[in-house]
Amino acid sequence: MKLLTCLKQIPDRDTRYEINAAGTGIKTSDLTFEISECDEYSLEESLKLREEHGGEVAILTLGPQRAEKSIRKGLAMGADRAILVRDDEGKVTTPHAVAKVLAEVLKEEEYDLILTGTQSDDWSYAQTGVLLAELLGLPHATIVMEIRADPAQKKVKALREMESGWFQWVELPMPAVLTIQAGISQIRYASLKGIMQAKKKEIRNVELSDLNVDLSSIPEIEVLKVYFPVVEKKAEILQGSTAEVVEQLVEKLKKEAKVL
Amino acid sequence: MSEKIYVLIDHGEGEIRTPSLESLALGQRMAEEAGFSLHALILGNEIGPLAERLGKQKVDSVLLVEDQKLANYDPDVYCRALSEILTEDQPYLFLMGHIYQNIDLAPKLAAAINRGLVTDCIGYRKEGDDFVFVRQMFRNKLNADVQFRSEHPWIVTLQTGATSVDDLKEGSGQVVERSLDLSAVELRRKQLEAFEATQGKVDLSQAELIVAVGRGIKKAENLKIIEELAEALGAEIAASRPVVDSEWLTRDRQIGSSGQTVSPRLYLACGISGAIQHIVGMKNAQCIVAINTDPNAPIFNIATYGIVGDLFEIVPALTKKLKE
Numbered sequence: 152m153k154l155l156t157c158l159k160q161i162p163d164r165d166t167r168y169e170i171n172a173a174g175t176g177i178k179t180s181d182l183t184f185e186i187s188e189c190d191e192y193s194l195e196e197s198l199k200l201r202e203e204h205g206g207e208v209a210i211l212t213l214g215p216q217r218a219e220k221s222i223r224k225g226l227a228m229g230a231d232r233a234i235l236v237r238d239d240e241g242k243v244t245t246p247h248a249v250a251k252v253l254a255e256v257l258k259e260e261e262y263d264l265i266l267t268g269t270q271s272d273d274w275s276y277a278q279t280g281v282l283l284a285e286l287l288g289l290p291h292a293t294i295v296m297e298i299r300a301d302p303a304q305k306k307v308k309a310l311r312e313m314e315s316g317w318f319q320w321v322e323l324p325m326p327a328v329l330t331i332q333a334g335i336s337q338i339r340y341a342s343l344k345g346i347m348q349a350k351k352k353e354i355r356n357v358e359l360s361d362l363n364v365d366l367s368s369i370p371e372i373e374v375l376k377v378y379f380p381v382v383e384k385k386a387e388i389l390q391g392s393t394a395e396v397v398e399q400l401v402e403k404l405k406k407e408a409k410v411l
Numbered sequence: 412m413s414e415k416i417y418v419l420i421d422h423g424e425g426e427i428r429t430p431s432l433e434s435l436a437l438g439q440r441m442a443e444e445a446g447f448s449l450h451a452l453i454l455g456n457e458i459g460p461l462a463e464r465l466g467k468q469k470v471d472s473v474l475l476v477e478d479q480k481l482a483n484y485d486p487d488v489y490c491r492a493l494s495e496i497l498t499e500d501q502p503y504l505f506l507m508g509h510i511y512q513n514i515d516l517a518p519k520l521a522a523a524i525n526r527g528l529v530t531d532c533i534g535y536r537k538e539g540d541d542f543v544f545v546r547q548m549f550r551n552k553l554n555a556d557v558q559f560r561s562e563h564p565w566i567v568t569l570q571t572g573a574t575s576v577d578d579l580k581e582g583s584g585q586v587v588e589r590s591l592d593l594s595a596v597e598l599r600r601k602q603l604e605a606f607e608a609t610q611g612k613v614d615l616s617q618a619e620l621i622v623a624v625g626r627g628i629k630k631a632e633n634l635k636i637i638e639e640l641a642e643a644l645g646a647e648i649a650a651s652r653p654v655v656d657s658e659w660l661t662r663d664r665q666i667g668s669s670g671q672t673v674s675p676r677l678y679l680a681c682g683i684s685g686a687i688q689h690i691v692g693m694k695n696a697q698c699i700v701a702i703n704t705d706p707n708a709p710i711f712n713i714a715t716y717g718i719v720g721d722l723f724e725i726v727p728a729l730t731k732k733l734k735e
Binding site for chain 2: 162164167168170177246247250269272273274275276277278279280281282284285286290291292293294308311312313314315316317318319320321322323324333334337370371372373374375376377378379380383384385386387388389393394396397398400401403404408410411
């Protein structure tokens with residue numbers, strides 16, 4: 152099977168962010184970067200499918216040069232090769248624009264399955280995978296928690312997560328796009344051997360300007376302002392040492408809230 | 412002629428889904444503010460009674476599209492139906508609930524009609540004559556104001572719980588049947604069996620006391636302190652999504668939009684930041700206690716009592732105190 156995984160590099164999830172000078176994003180100068188969580192799960196699934204059915208796993212990333220570090224991690228986990236669409240100036244930001252660029256690159260590629268994350272941990276639009284499917288004219292399934300591929304029949308079964316603890320199996324003809332949900336499996340660590348091999352694997356750089364994409368024709372959305380939400384703290388915050396707050400809490404649960 | 416706002420009404424098991432009613436409530440407010448007309452759009456098969464019910468809300472009309480192919484959600488046929496209607500009617504805004512079905516559908520629709528989409532909004536502001544939409548990002552740590560730079564209709568999905576169905580105003584709107592020719596649409600996705608992951612397993616809906624644990628517990632071995640606290644209280648253990656994703660606890664203990672909904676007397680949230688997806692599953696608890704190191708964690712917005720501190724100190728101390 153030919154598997155293609157879209158990886159996005161995002162700022163470290165656990166950092167406390169600062170707003171940038173323009174007020175339209177976060178300061179990235181002092182941050183470290185990592186692979187968006189759902190995307191890492193989608194790479195893991197691609198590797199599993201290759202182990203089961205043979206074939207190839209390719210990574211496709213849109214981002215600046217620093218994204219190479221995340222791609223190397225993906226290659227060390229076991230991907231065979233990678234394509235980085237270089238956007239050093241950060242021109243392509245909205246999901247529709249990203250999907251148009253990725254779709255253009257994919258015209259030159261062969262694949263049975265494209266796997267993306269359901270949503271990213273930075274802007275969290277949850278759009279790119281589905282936009283990509285429609286732009287490529289492919290069927291899709293979102294929020295996928297299990298995959299069973301049948302390459303001989305050119306079919307894939309995907310388990311979709313639904314609301315309130317429900318799940319549903321769907322079947323799609325391949326090629327298809329699946330957007331992967333966090334928690335689908337356990338993500339492997341790169342082995343030392345994998346890390347060594349990754350250094351020799353190909354990362355093909357594609358310049359944005361070499362692609363035939365007219366960014367001006369994209370139905371855009373614009374982020375005017377980014378800010379910290381105003382917190383209306385409802386909670387009564389208990390103050391004091393550990394012993395004191397615990398004592399107050401038990402007292403309040405018994406006498407005030409009367410729940411114990 | 413005034414501009415129009417359309418709201419997609421999702422339904423299942425013969426009932427209108429709550430997130431759609433929330434979208435309708437928001438649509439009512441926006442339409443009123445801007446002087447636009449408001450129209451509920453419902454797709455399905457043999458759903459006349461649902462359309463009648465929608466007609467009793469404050470809407471200018473209910474657009475009813477019935478077809479055997481629309482009986483169950485399918486992305487290809489739903490996308491085609493909506494594309495035709497939106498292209499022909501050109502509403503100013505198309506509102507949908509940010510439910511799993513629309514996460515599957517909305518971007519496909521946006522690509523199909525080449526229009527902008529802003530997902531998972533929690534509200535809006537008026538900026539001059541324009542609407543600006545507010546959404547959360549970076550795991551709900553930041554908000555963003557987003558404006559469309561595309562042609563209408565603008566497509567917006569609305570986060571569950573962002574508005575209340577209590578705000579819904581009654582009125583009367585005429586049901587208008589609309590027929591579409593969907594015979595040529597090929598359904599590429601085959602629907603196979605559906606099942607409930609929690610069925611026959613842990614039912615937390617009746618639990619009186621719940622100790623819930625989140626990402627802050629860091630690793631599976633650390634769960635022991637949570638188990639001891641739950642035992643001291645005689646409480647059930649529950650979890651937020653990251654804990655279940657890491658397989659530290661089973662999925663039947665997950666609380667939130669993709670897990671169980673609970674309303675215990677006491678909900679003790681340890682190391683849970685309070686993402687909206689978690690909060691929708693537990694906000695009706697009578698008393699909520701939050702223990703978290705981050706004083707800005709959204710869980711403190713809904714908790715009754717909060718302790719800003721390290722759960723690895725607080726939880727064992729609390730267990731000890733309760734045993735006294």
